[in-house]
Amino acid sequence: MADNKVVTRFAPSPTGFLHLGNYRTAIFAYLYAKKHDGSFVLRIEDTDRERSKKEYEDNVIESLNWLGLSYDKFYRQSEHLDKHKFYLEKMIKEGSAYVSKEQAKDDSGEIKELVRFKNPNIDVAFKDEIKGEVMMNTKDLGDFVIARNLNEPLFHLAVVVDDFEAGITHVIRGEDHVSNTPRQILIQRAIGAPTPIYAHLPLVLGPDKLKLSKRRGALPLTEYKNRGFLPEAILNGMAFVGWNPGTDKEIFTRKELIKAFDLARVQKSPAIFNEEKLEWFNKEHINLLPKEEIEKNILTWLPENMKNPKLVPIIFERINKWGDVKDMAERGELGFFFKQPEYKKEKLIFKNTAPEKISENLKQAIKALENLDEKDFNQENIKIALMAVADKLGSRGELLHPVRFALSGLDKSPDPFTIASILGKNETLSRLQKAV
């Protein structure tokens, strides 16, 4: 209260793995806080003791740390039960809430007590930073339940009390909470808490145009981590679903994101999440990495027996994320670098060239390559030597295809010069001779 420092929060309930849509909310709340030199609070909403699980809480923390969304304060709602109780008692005493004896909803049928909010049944209007003026009538909400009993507060009460106690100035959350807002404002007025500024984010939709959800296949963020995405790319890519800086620039570092972020430019309509574009963001962020860093990562994602730095350049231009390195290896696209390929001889033939002609061309290639000194056996020299032969032939494919195929045994592979230079003179010659 001493100053008007911005305080935002991310308040997940640990009842399941959180997906990208959830983390986008965290990203916006974080960016906004950092942008305004404020603080960012992580609050675990675990008032539902039955469903809350430690593993989910751990997963949230791991994910936030990985993304670099550092929070200035952390707590669980379950640690604040005394505060909730305090306000509950206060409300009951002041008449804005009451204890009601009712039959339990489960099939036990026993009579138990609930705490209900005394709804004044009025219109509640609030200004939303994204949606503008929103007005709702609270009549049909009735006297909604705010606690099971004094020691078991429920969502609305807990949220209001905790936001108040933590001095939250901006509630940035998903649009699925708009209809909860009037209820929470009512409670704020009852306990004498100020109404924070609200910003309800449009939802992130799946390819089915429905709210992203684990049930419909949305993956936990940690899955993206495991697939070898860069956290900066996720940050950048997810910030761009539902927000844009108003310029054509799309690749932003964390720092740039903080600087450029603005709630006023957040979209009003929901956005369908596009994984292909996320991969593109990731590729762009890989490109931002220093060469050594890229090499280090590619090498660590390669299987034990394939960790060869010479392979890095050809892998690099074929991947969007580190996990693709592993996939390439598993698909057998790299095997020929380590052992002689096996293939059917007729695959060496380029179009309708006669087999004898292919053999003849291969021999010429061998001759040209033999003339190269072992120490000059690099991509550039190989290319010069081979191209000289190829151009004499009139059809480059009649030479280049069989050479490439003899070296790789694959329909699709890097070019023959690159392969030869990685294989080295001896191995290259041996494979060509075998093909003749």
Add this chain to the structure above:
RNA sequence: GGCCCUAUCGUCUAACGGUUAGGACAUCGGCUUUUCAAGCCGGUAAUCCGGGUUCGAUUCCCGGUAGGGUCACCA
């Protein structure tokens, strides 16, 4: 169904009354040393519909339609 919100290329979006409606992803085509990848160049592709307001609507207003969210002793 009630309440709330939304509506520009397939997708993410720019435009804050006047633009050949721009960019990115995807897609298609071309070029580069055969194939693949990368790179470069180029193409296809959008203002949901109907009324207003205005000299002029993607833009403002109304209605329709469509989509989404939400209606717990979950959060």
